[in-house]
Amino acid sequence: TGGTGAMEKILIPGMFDDQGTLRATYDFLERFCGVRFYGPGSQSVVVPETDTLVVQGADVRREPSIKHISGSLTWRWPLMNGQYGNPPEDAIRLYERRMRIGGIPWYTSHTLHQYPTRFPRVEHPEFYADGGGGKLCYSSQALANQVAQDARDYFDGKKVPDLTLPEGSDYYPVVPEDAATFCQCAECSRLLKPHAEDVPRTPSGRAIFNDGRGSHLWFRFVNRVALELRKTHPDKYLCTLAYESYFWYPTEFKLEPNVAIAPCMQVRNYWHMTAYANELGHYSRWVSDGRPVFLWNYYCFPEEPAVIRKWHCFPGFSAHELAKLAKRYARDGVQGTFFCGIGEQVDFYVTLKLYDDPTLDVDAVLGEFFALYFGAAAEPMQAFYSLIEETYTNPAHWDQNGGHHQTEQIAWEILGTEARMTKLQALINQAEALAKSPKDQGRVDLWKTGVWDYMAKGRAEYMSKGTQK
Numbered sequence: 001t002g003g004t005g006a007m008e009k010i011l012i013p014g015m016f017d018d019q020g021t022l023r024a025t026y027d028f029l030e031r032f033c034g035v036r037f038y039g040p041g042s043q044s045v046v047v048p049e050t051d052t053l054v055v056q057g058a059d060v061r062r063e064p065s066i067k068h069i070s071g072s073l074t075w076r077w078p079l080m081n082g083q084y085g086n087p088p089e090d091a092i093r094l095y096e097r098r099m100r101i102g103g104i105p106w107y108t109s110h111t112l113h114q115y116p117t118r119f120p121r122v123e124h125p126e127f128y129a130d131g132g133g134g135k136l137c138y139s140s141q142a143l144a145n146q147v148a149q150d151a152r153d154y155f156d157g158k159k160v161p162d163l164t165l166p167e168g169s170d171y172y173p174v175v176p177e178d179a180a181t182f183c184q185c186a187e188c189s190r191l192l193k194p195h196a197e198d199v200p201r202t203p204s205g206r207a208i209f210n211d212g213r214g215s216h217l218w219f220r221f222v223n224r225v226a227l228e229l230r231k232t233h234p235d236k237y238l239c240t241l242a243y244e245s246y247f248w249y250p251t252e253f254k255l256e257p258n259v260a261i262a263p264c265m266q267v268r269n270y271w272h273m274t275a276y277a278n279e280l281g282h283y284s285r286w287v288s289d290g291r292p293v294f295l296w297n298y299y300c301f302p303e304e305p306a307v308i309r310k311w312h313c314f315p316g317f318s319a320h321e322l323a324k325l326a327k328r329y330a331r332d333g334v335q336g337t338f339f340c341g342i343g344e345q346v347d348f349y350v351t352l353k354l355y356d357d358p359t360l361d362v363d364a365v366l367g368e369f370f371a372l373y374f375g376a377a378a379e380p381m382q383a384f385y386s387l388i389e390e391t392y393t394n395p396a397h398w399d400q401n402g403g404h405h406q407t408e409q410i411a412w413e414i415l416g417t418e419a420r421m422t423k424l425q426a427l428i429n430q431a432e433a434l435a436k437s438p439k440d441q442g443r444v445d446l447w448k449t450g451v452w453d454y455m456a457k458g459r460a461e462y463m464s465k466g467t468q469k
Contacts, residue, residue, distance in 0.1 A: 012097050015070060016105040016166050019097065023064075026098055032057065037098040038373055039084045039345060040091035043442055046372045066329065066355040068103040068294065068336025075342070077303055079315060082450020083345040099352045105166035106294060106336050108239040108262045112136065112147070113177035114162040119146070129185035136176075138221035139187040147174055148228035155233050171239040171260055171292075174225055180244060182214055191217040198248060200278035204401040208275055210264070210282075212248025219250045226256035234258070241296065242286060249285035260292035260335075267325055268301045268316045268343065271395050272404040287332040295334055299348070300341025302406035311408040312458020314415040315451060316343065317389040319350045323362035326351060330358035344451075346385060375440040377431040381447065384427040391415050412462040421459060428452045 013019050029035040032055045036046040075081060075092050087095075096102070115136055121128045126142035128134065136143060150160045151172040165173070182188055198212035218240075226238050239260040242248075247263065255261070263283050270276040287293050306313035329337075337355065342348050350365055370382040391397060397415060406415075428448055435441040462468070 012094060013102070015096075015102045016168075017102070019100075019102055022097060023100055024060075026100070027060065027062075028055075031060070036368075036372055037095065038349060038369065040087040040095035041085065043085060043439065043446075044373075062357075064100055064103065064356045065326075065358045066103075066334060066337055068106045069101045069339070069352070069355060070107075071337075071339030071342065072300075073101075073339060073342050074300060074303075077307055077341070078312075078454055079303060079344045079450060080342060080348070082454060083446055084450075085446050099349075100356050101352075103336065105169040106171050106239070107165055107169070108171065108173040108175060108241060108260075108294065108338070110175045110178050111163060111173045112175065115143075118161055129183055129188070132183035132185040132188065133181075135181065135183040137183040137185055137188060138176075138217055139183070139185065139191075141224060144221060144224035145228055147225045151225070151229050151236070151238065152232055155236050170235070171237045172229075173240070174222060174238050175241050175243075176218065178244075180214065180218075180246075182217055182245075188217055191220065200274055202274045202401045206401060206403070208272070208278070208404050209266070210243070210247035210275075210279055211245055212250075214245035215248045215250045216252055218246040219255055220253070222259055223253070223256050226259050230256070230258050237292060239292075239294065242282065243296070247279070247282060249282050249289075255289070255291065257291065260294065261286050261289075262294040262296055262338070264296035264298070264340075266298045266301060266404065267322065268299060268318055268347075269404050270321060271393055271398050273395055273400055275404045287334070293332070293334050294336045294338070295329070296338045296340055298340045299343040299351075302411075304341060305405055306408070306411075306458075309408075312411070312454055312461065313406055313408075314392060314411040314455065314458075315388050316392055316406075317347060317385055318393045319347050319366060319385075319389060320362055321393050322347055322351050323354055326354035327358045329355075373443055374431065375435065375437060377435040377440055377444050380427040380430040380434065381444065384424060384431070384447075384452075387420065387423060387427070391420060408458075408462055409468070412459045413468050416455060416459050421456070424452065424455070 013022060026037070030037075033053065034046075034048040038044045038046060073096070075084075115127070119127050121134065127136055127140055127146070129137040129140065151174070154160050154165060154172050182192060192214065195213050195216055198215070199207045200211060201207055222238060222240050229236065229238060237258050237260045239262060241262050241264055243264040263279070263286055265279050265283060266275060302313045302316045343351070346366070346369060349369065350362060353365055354360055354362070366382070370378040370385070374381045392415065398410070431444045432441075432448070435444045
């Protein structure tokens with residue numbers, strides 16, 4: 001506020017503006033002053049109180065391990081929004097900066113879904129093939145030339161129709177439509193049919209997500225575009241996803257060196273051992289290939305299916321597993337991450353702190369969070385989190401021959417059992433009794449309403465349906 005008490009607006013940097021000075025300020029506040037940003041809004045910020053502040057130490061020169069962080073940030077989904085107490089949008093934008101979201105400009109998502117509208121077959125038959133089912137033909141050199149021209153236009157500062165991209169990036173995104181179905185012409189079929197069974201399967205033979213059926217077709221097309229682009233912009237990159245039917249690393253050729261890759265990984269479903277082995281196995285191939293690697297990380301699970309279908313999930317708390325991955329990304333030189341959903345308060349905080357500094361010890365970060373955030377109620381609140389985390393991440397609690405997503409039945413018959421819910425209720429009751437200060441009481445109440453009440457309502461609604469086995 002200004003001197004008159006009126007609110008004063010402060011302009012913060014945009015997502016991909018330079019933030020070095022701002023980040024240095026946050027690093028100083030955290031490193032030397034003990035400030036902790038545990039969420040948007042003043043109730044989630046820890047500021048130590050002391051009569052005298054003495055700051056000393058050597059100069060610090062550093063940069064984050066992960067150079068780019070962005071995403072579809074699901075702040076308003078029930079669990080995260082409840083834990084934060086429904087914060088205003090301005091507070092969320094400020095918290096994004098405090099958590100170092102942003103960085104080097106990069107974007108890679110579906111870019112070719114508008115091509116059939118932009119280049120209809122009647123006007124551009126060279127982009128399609130007879131017998132291809134009306135799909136863009138990824139065996140077409142003419143189509144590759146057009147995509148390369150779009151990339152040149154972008155790197156030359158021109159607007160590419162139907163795309164909103166960050167300025168100044170070294171990466172141009174080339175990705176087919178979501179749930180892609182490919183051209184079935186003779187040439188495309190020649191690359192598709194031999195790989196029709198390139199699918200990961202559970203021990204019982206059930207197919208699961210992220211396979212290799214389209215990898216050889218799609219990545220050959222990407223190579224065609226990359227070769228054209230390198231003729232005029234040898235210092236720039238195409239970037240594509242490894243996703244759906246083109247997640248697997250192709251075995252018959254190598255991608256061009258000016259292709260960056262972004263594997264799409266269901267990191268909060270790695271209790272499913274087949275999914276874990278499949279995705280980490282091909283991720284390992286991608287990061288050993290000598291090219292820039294970015295990631296799509298699905299933090300939206302398990303909450304997304306529940307939001308869409310209007311039931312309540314068992315929370316996907318998994319800080320220890322996510323910390324292992326963050327340290328692995330640092331060792332592998334991963335450049336950036338796009339979050340598809342952001343999980344919950346602790347998991348989001350731990351992830352971003354380790355993306356910034358992978359040398360941190362996850363148990364120390366967790367212990368500090370619960371001690372500073374909940375005060376006298378720290379012990380039962382950490383036990384509450386840990387019980388949910390151990391339940392969710394333990395592969396023994398899941399059917400390894402089943403699907404790789406939580407269902408309402410799994411949530412409240414297998415994970416959120418009556419015995420576990422009784423233990424969780426007791427821990428919340430204990431925390432409420434121990435919380436002393438108004439701030440501690442308020443934070444416990446946010447978790448009670450945002451997590452515990454959400455869970456209790458979800459189980460009660462499921463049990464009332466009478467569908468349990």
